[in-house]
Amino acid sequence: MSSIISISNLTKTYASGVQALKPVSLEIKRGEIFALLGPNGAGKTTLINIVCGIVTSSGGTVLADGHDIVRDYRLARMKIGLVPQELHTDAFETVLHTVSFSRGLYGRPRNPEFIEKVLRDLTLWDKRNAMIRTLSGGMKRRVMIAKALAHEPTILFLDEPTAGVDVELRRDMWDMVRSLREKGVTIILTTHYIDEAEEMADRIGVINKGELIVVEEKAALMKKLGKKELTLQLQEPLTAIPAELSDWQLDLKADGLELHYAFDGTSDPNATGRGISSLLKRVSELGIGFKDLNTKQSSLEDIFVNLVHRDSGAGK
Amino acid sequence: MRAPLFNVHGVSAIYRFEMARFTRTIWQSLVTPVITTSLYFVVFGSAIGSRMQDVHGVPYAAFIVPGLMMMTLFTESIFNGSFGIYFPKFVGTIYELLSAPISPLEAVVAYVGAAATKSVVLGLVILATASMFVSIDIAHPIAMVGFLVLIAVTFALFGFILGIWANSFEQLNVVPMLIMTPLTFLGGAFYSIEMLPAAWRVVTLFNPVVYIISCFRWSFFGQADVPVALSVGLTVAFFAACLVAVGMIFKTGWRLKN
Ligand SMILES: Nc1ncnc2c1ncn2[C@@H]1O[C@H](COP(=O)(O)OP(=O)(O)O)[C@@H](O)[C@H]1O
Ligand SMILES: [Mg+2]
Numbered sequence: 001m002s003s004i005i006s007i008s009n010l011t012k013t014y015a016s017g018v019q020a021l022k023p024v025s026l027e028i029k030r031g032e033i034f035a036l037l038g039p040n041g042a043g044k045t046t047l048i049n050i051v052c053g054i055v056t057s058s059g060g061t062v063l064a065d066g067h068d069i070v071r072d073y074r075l076a077r078m079k080i081g082l083v084p085q086e087l088h089t090d091a092f093e094t095v096l097h098t099v100s101f102s103r104g105l106y107g108r109p110r111n112p113e114f115i116e117k118v119l120r121d122l123t124l125w126d127k128r129n130a131m132i133r134t135l136s137g138g139m140k141r142r143v144m145i146a147k148a149l150a151h152e153p154t155i156l157f158l159d160e161p162t163a164g165v166d167v168e169l170r171r172d173m174w175d176m177v178r179s180l181r182e183k184g185v186t187i188i189l190t191t192h193y194i195d196e197a198e199e200m201a202d203r204i205g206v207i208n209k210g211e212l213i214v215v216e217e218k219a220a221l222m223k224k225l226g227k228k229e230l231t232l233q234l235q236e237p238l239t240a241i242p243a244e245l246s247d248w249q250l251d252l253k254a255d256g257l258e259l260h261y262a263f264d265g266t267s268d269p270n271a272t273g274r275g276i277s278s279l280l281k282r283v284s285e286l287g288i289g290f291k292d293l294n295t296k297q298s299s300l301e302d303i304f305v306n307l308v309h310r311d312s313g314a315g316k
Numbered sequence: 317m318r319a320p321l322f323n324v325h326g327v328s329a330i331y332r333f334e335m336a337r338f339t340r341t342i343w344q345s346l347v348t349p350v351i352t353t354s355l356y357f358v359v360f361g362s363a364i365g366s367r368m369q370d371v372h373g374v375p376y377a378a379f380i381v382p383g384l385m386m387m388t389l390f391t392e393s394i395f396n397g398s399f400g401i402y403f404p405k406f407v408g409t410i411y412e413l414l415s416a417p418i419s420p421l422e423a424v425v426a427y428v429g430a431a432a433t434k435s436v437v438l439g440l441v442i443l444a445t446a447s448m449f450v451s452i453d454i455a456h457p458i459a460m461v462g463f464l465v466l467i468a469v470t471f472a473l474f475g476f477i478l479g480i481w482a483n484s485f486e487q488l489n490v491v492p493m494l495i496m497t498p499l500t501f502l503g504g505a506f507y508s509i510e511m512l513p514a515a516w517r518v519v520t521l522f523n524p525v526v527y528i529i530s531c532f533r534w535s536f537f538g539q540a541d542v543p544v545a546l547s548v549g550l551t552v553a554f555f556a557a558c559l560v561a562v563g564m565i566f567k568t569g570w571r572l573k574n
Contacts, residue, residue: 014574015574049574052414052415053414053415054411054414054415054573054574055573055574056569056573056574072319073417074319074320074323074417074419075319075417076417077415077416077417078417080415082411082415084411086408088407088408088409088411088412089407089409090407090409091407092340093333097336100329101329101333102412103325103329104325104326104328104329105325105326105329105330105412105413105416105418106325106326106416106417107320107323107324107325107326107416107417107418108325109325110325147412
């Protein structure tokens with residue numbers, strides 16, 4: 001069994017009539033870091049909350065480590081830890097109490113050594129007797145993570161873990177995610193920061209308007225959908241793109257001072273006669289002088305914007 | 317791995333969490349009923365009670381003790397039962413309960429158990445305070461404790477439902493203040509319904525609190541306004557109705573899940 005989470009035809013329509021999830025099917029592999037990427041309102045939180053039991057689905061099934069999340073909710077939930085998007089803490093509890101409480105709630109016997117380890121890993125140990133309301137936002141976020149890890153879950157959901165988080169915590173969090181992965185914990189995180197997914201994830205799912213548009217290995221996704229772009233900084237501005245260059249579908253930018261050429265980064269454009277070298281040759285034949293030139297590989301961000309844009313452009 | 321049949325650690329975590337709130341404010345929690353009870357004795361017991369006749373051979377000051385206990389038991393059970401579940405809903409920490417491997421029955425046992433424990437303790441504190449002012453012989457002590465627990469659990473469960481239903485603190489207070497307090501006052505907490513004119517006596521029989529106070533008072537003095545079996549039957553029926561309601565609430569996720 002290689003899937004640790006198996007989602008099939010999951011749908012959700014809220015009482016308000018909002019269809020937050022169109023039938024979604026998704027397999028999460030054991031031990032991977034999976035990033036669910038999508039703009040606000042795409043349905044990321046809804047998906048996670050259904051798997052964790054906070055929201056009821058309108059249809060479809062979810063298996064967590066082989067256990068149906070409704071029928072075998074006990075076994076399914078004992079495996080899952082959740083750090084929700086919003087900071088919800090018991091203001092008048094101490095850090096140690098609230099984290100120990102979570103462990104018990106999830107059906108695990110007391111284990112002060114383990115709790116101590118979790119708190120130390122999250123640099124919360126010195127604050128263990130502090131009341132939560134006296135902590136900063138970043139520390140509260142750490143407490144929520146400690147609560148989610150207190151029962152030693154094998155599946156961890158992080159819903160927008162770094163939204164509004166400082167650099168230090170962000171770095172600590174990625175260290176923690178990596179070391180959890182080394183221990184075999186499967187991690188599913190949502191984000192609308194693409195660089196986060198780019199940095200951390202093994203696989204990426206892009207969700208928009210309740211629909212999973214793509215699920216791919218990160219590298220494959222970037223290769224498949226990545227674009228390269230050539231920019232020529234001109235000496236003299238052009239008012240229009242000369243007809244002789246129409247083969248390349250160029251863009252004129254910066255008041256006519258920049259020529260942009262976007263091309264598919266995977267196929268060899270030179271083979272089609274529309275490669276960079278033939279373009280540069282034609283440009284110099286036309287006597288267009290340029291001061292500088294650079295090429296750039298499109299980031300996941302560009303890919304993402306493209307995908308989401310294309311998806312809405314299709315009138316869905 | 318097999319699923320545990322009962323999430324003992326989960327229930328005990330919630331129970332201890334809820335009891336901690338009580339013990340954190342233990343002095344406030346206990347001083348209030350002690351002072352209130354003492355005031356009742358100064359006013360009803362001494363000032364008024366001395367001019368009142370015995371009720372069925374029981375001195376008036378002693379006669380009001382079960383009613384006093386019930387009054388606190390109702391409000392405290394409902395308040396603690398509702399607050400325990402309303403508060404996490406209000407601050408958002410309910411997400412953890414909803415995503416935990418804990419069954420509805422376990423959640424109810426933990427929350428209602430803690431709420432009922434607190435009100436039973438308060439009830440006994442009132443009894444202890446009262447016995448400093450007046451001597452009380454309890455005719456059926458085992459039945460008395462049994463009723464105390466049954467009634468505390470029933471109203472804590474009722475409060476639990478209110479806590480799930482309520483969308484604001486105002487709604488949380490409306491039932492205890494606007495319904496329970498008048499029903500208790502009119503429910504024979506401070507008089508025997510036989511002291512009322514015949515017409516009012518009939519009206520009173522529609523007040524469910526009458527049955528509860530009557531059977532509780534019977535456990536003290538061996539006299540009841542209405543048959544004890546009827547009282548117990550009604551209380552158990554109310555308890556069962558609340559239990560069914562809670563079961564349906566969790567099944568449908570009403571007011572808890574989207
Ligand atoms: N409790 C709710 N009731 C009604 N609509 C909701 C609720 N929660 C979310 N939605 C709607 O469902 C859609 C998906 O929301 P969400 O899952 O929170 O998206 P994301 O986490 O990707 O930002 C949005 O249109 C949002 O307005
Ligand atoms: Mg979200």
